[in-house]
Amino acid sequence: MAKRKRVYVTPVSVTLLALALAGMFVLGFFVGKSMSGGHKVDRSILLVNETHPLSRDYVPENLVNLYEKRHSFRLSRSDIYLTYDTYLAAQQMFAAAESANMNGYTITSGYRSYERQAEVYAESKPGYAQKPGCSEHQTGRCFDVTVENVGGFETTPQYDWLRLNAHKYGFIQRYPANKSGITGISYEPWHYRYVGVDAATYITAHDLTLEEYLGK
Numbered sequence: 001m002a003k004r005k006r007v008y009v010t011p012v013s014v015t016l017l018a019l020a021l022a023g024m025f026v027l028g029f030f031v032g033k034s035m036s037g038g039h040k041v042d043r044s045i046l047l048v049n050e051t052h053p054l055s056r057d058y059v060p061e062n063l064v065n066l067y068e069k070r071h072s073f074r075l076s077r078s079d080i081y082l083t084y085d086t087y088l089a090a091q092q093m094f095a096a097a098e099s100a101n102m103n104g105y106t107i108t109s110g111y112r113s114y115e116r117q118a119e120v121y122a123e124s125k126p127g128y129a130q131k132p133g134c135s136e137h138q139t140g141r142c143f144d145v146t147v148e149n150v151g152g153f154e155t156t157p158q159y160d161w162l163r164l165n166a167h168k169y170g171f172i173q174r175y176p177a178n179k180s181g182i183t184g185i186s187y188e189p190w191h192y193r194y195v196g197v198d199a200a201t202y203i204t205a206h207d208l209t210l211e212e213y214l215g216k
């Protein structure tokens with residue numbers, strides 16, 4: 001009898017077990033989703049700061065001279081370089097700005113080598129420049145932008161447009177006013193960093209710094 005009973009009970013047990021496992025999976029999926037907002041942190045993003053310096057010989061791949069590329073922005077010099085991906089995203093962003101009648105953006109700085117940063121550091125007053133290796137500009141994935149002949153970039157409609165739209169093109173304002181305690185760098189309204197659209201959208205929506213996003 002016992003043997004026959006087991007034959008009839010087993011398929012029911014298997015079905016119940018399968019249902020329980022499916023239920024746990026679905027529950028886990030929704031709990032996980034609500035905790036992370038459905039976003040997977042992009043660990044490939046390069047973090048550079050005082051405690052995460054780049055080596056002396058770090059030079060990003062695929063640097064391009066913006067002056068030699070089609071560009072919907074102005075340049076303060078003819079020798080400003082960014083990585084190709086960063087350039088493409090910046091070009092798309094400033095072309096969109098132009099379509100929205102936001103003009104006059106001038107990029108004043110991009111990639112800076114370790115050696116150049118060492119010169120900048122040596123020429124600056126203490127606390128005004130990053131040590132060589134500690135500048136994000138060595139990544140080639142950020143730029144400084146302004147509008148010529150204005151007192152402060154942060155007072156312009158061009159600044160407001162960037163704050164609202166930069167994430168759609170993969171850029172974040174890297175050094176916000178209220179986050180200097182975390183970034184170690186005081187407010188830089190002109191400095192934008194390329195991290196990709198997904199990460200930029202998440203970072204902007206949650207008012208994070210790159211340090212907070214990467215948990216470092």
Ligand SMILES: [Zn+2]
Nearest residue numbers: 137143144191
């Ligand atoms: Zn900068």
